[in-house]
Amino acid sequence: MKMKPAVAVIGAAAVAVSMAGCSGNNASTQSTTASQLTVMVTNSPSATALQAIAPAYEKKTGTKIDFVTVSGDQLATKLVLSGKSKTATFDIAQFDQPQLASIVPAHALLPLDKYLTSDKTYDFSDFQKPLQEYTQIDGTSYGIPLSTEPYVNFYRTDLFDQAGLKAPTTWSEVDAAAKAISAAGGYGFDGPYGPTLDSGPEYFERLLENGGRLLDPKSGEPLLDSKLAIDVMKDTIDLAKYSPPSTLAGTAGDSATAFTQQNVGQNIQPSGWYGTLDDPKSSKAVGKIGVAPVPSATVGPYQPANILKGWVIGINANTQHAAAAWNFLSFALGKDNVQKFIDAGAPVPGRTSTLQSTKYNGELPYLKYLLPSIQSGTTLPVIPELTQITVDVCQAMSKMANQGADVSSTMKSLNEQVKQLLVQDGRIKQ
Incomplete structure (x- = not known):
């Protein structure tokens, strides 16, 4: 998706957003562990599923996962403000794909390509090309699918x-x-x-x-x-x-x-x-x-x-815990947690292996239509x-x-x- 330079318009009410927090994405981002990660979400089945998965990650790693819930129309605003102020009051954020057009120019999201190409456990190749491109601007990936909802x-x-x-x-x-x-x-x-x-x-x-x-x-x-x-x-x-x-x-x-x-x-x-x-x-x-x-x-x-639809999730460009944030996303959105998304009533992230699974198709009757919809899918102008x-x-x-x-x-x-x-x-x- 090619995007021309544009100015993001931020509502005046957003000025009240707290600017406190750590700033700068320095060498400490390479640490794969953190005592705590904060995830900004909005009320949705996808957020509910993430919250259901978090305790297993906390038990496995000792990293506490905190969730901050905001209205859907505030997700992009808070990300843009974080990028412009170079601060990070949250490490991970849920957002809607069309919002990339405002978020990316503000340098609010961390490019994820190095993780996507190296993390074989997450296995980005398990997503069809249209979904891989769904979170890209000018060929760079700024998020991963949290849900897939054609x-x-x-x-x-x-x-x-x-x-x-x-x-x-x-x-x-x-x-x-x-x-x-x-x-x-x-x-x-x-x-x-x-x-x-x-x-x-x-x-x-x-x-x-x-x-x-x-x-x-x-x-x-x-x-x-x-x-x-x-x-x-x-x-x-x-x-x-x-x-x-x-x-x-x-x-x-x-x-x-x-x-x-x-x-x-x-x-x-x-x-x-x-x-x-x-x-x-x-x-x-x-x-x-x-x-x-x-x-x-x-x-x-x-x-x-x-039209491809679905929530996206990414990492704050200014977090000091980028690698740890990726580890949580890789765990939460990996193949092993598909069932927890279904149990939470959430749409699955759209892995090919999930959409072709006899087991999951038996639980979700709409899944069989998603793969052809994804393969021929497109987005509205970003x-x-x-x-x-x-x-x-x-x-x-x-x-x-x-x-x-x-x-x-x-x-x-x-x-x-x-x-x-x-x-x-x-x-x-x-």
């Missing part, structure tokens, strides 16, 4: 059986199933269509699976006013009439809740949501969840692709503007789904809005 279509097997439907394999079948299940008294689809960051990626997934792209891969120009982008948005918005009211202004979490509590036929989400949807403590859909791959169609000019672009798309989707805004004119205005953002930042020319 999109899949979760569907209710009981509702499909009652309607005489089979698992959809094309987009027209997805749309037809939504209509049929709604006609039978349920909800055929499951948003979300709210103005937050969640609705846009659902549209992006359908766009890419139809051979479209958000930006022109060569020129960087936005493509949201193309015929394909507009047609895909029309199909996406058309599904809103089959969705529960709570998802029309809601988030991905609201969609998951609706799927677990109401008669919802389909929910296209990152595969990591499976643990939530099938949780016997909170879901009424347990035992009734089928999984199908997201349909792919050669409509647009580009190769149809599933640029700092992606967050704002996604917000703009989400707000436009909410207007189209909830206020009846015309799709064609809204998409053309949206494309101009995105273009001006990219021009302003110097990414493209007027």
